Amino acid sequence: MxxxxxxxxxxxxxxxxxxxxxxxxxxxxxxxxxxxxxxxxxxxxxxxxxxxxxxxxERSAYQHDINDALVKMILTTIQFAKDNDMIDELIANEVETTRPLLERVRRNYLKTGNSIQPWSA
Incomplete structure (x- = not known):
């Protein structure tokens, strides 16, 4: 092919x-x-x-190891919060944890109009 x-x-x-x-x-x-x-x-x-x-x-296989581990961690965390009736606390924690990254992306977008580069400050 x-x-x-x-x-x-x-x-x-x-x-x-x-x-x-x-x-x-x-x-x-x-x-x-x-x-x-x-x-x-x-x-x-x-x-x-x-x-x-x-x-x-490209002949090599896609490396799923890191992505699979991250997805499993996220799903395990959500399941734990659900089982222990802690969904609201989990959401509040996720918002506060990701806030610096999201603010950095917002600053970059407002400055350049390009949201594809989240790591530049």
Whole structure:
């Protein structure tokens, strides 16, 4: 499947390049070629293709260890609070614990308009 996808991408690109060079070119001959829609966006297209190729070439398994441990910890905490009728206390604690991070994200968003970088102060 990966090879088919890569082959199709390369073939579509080479097909367009081949049409550009078909029949040669001289000063008197007007070059007529199909447009791809990516004219002027070659760098962006190259970066996107690089991401596709890196994704297709990835052979290692996704590491679930840390995410699984965090999810299990959160679910265990919620279950403990539920079993001991402490949900309100858990929510209050979570709000206070995450408040500094959320305030940092808010400051960054108000300053830059970008909420994707929560770790910058």
């Amino acid at each position: 990966r090879i088919v996808l890569i082959s199709l991408v390369i073939a579509s690109f080479l097909g367009s390049v081949g049409e550009l060079k078909a029949g040669g070119h001289s000063k008197d001959k007007k070059l007529v070629a199909p447009t791809s829609g990516y004219e002027g966006m070659e760098d962006q297209l190259a970066r996107a293709m690089n991401v596709v190729l890196m994704t297709l070439n």
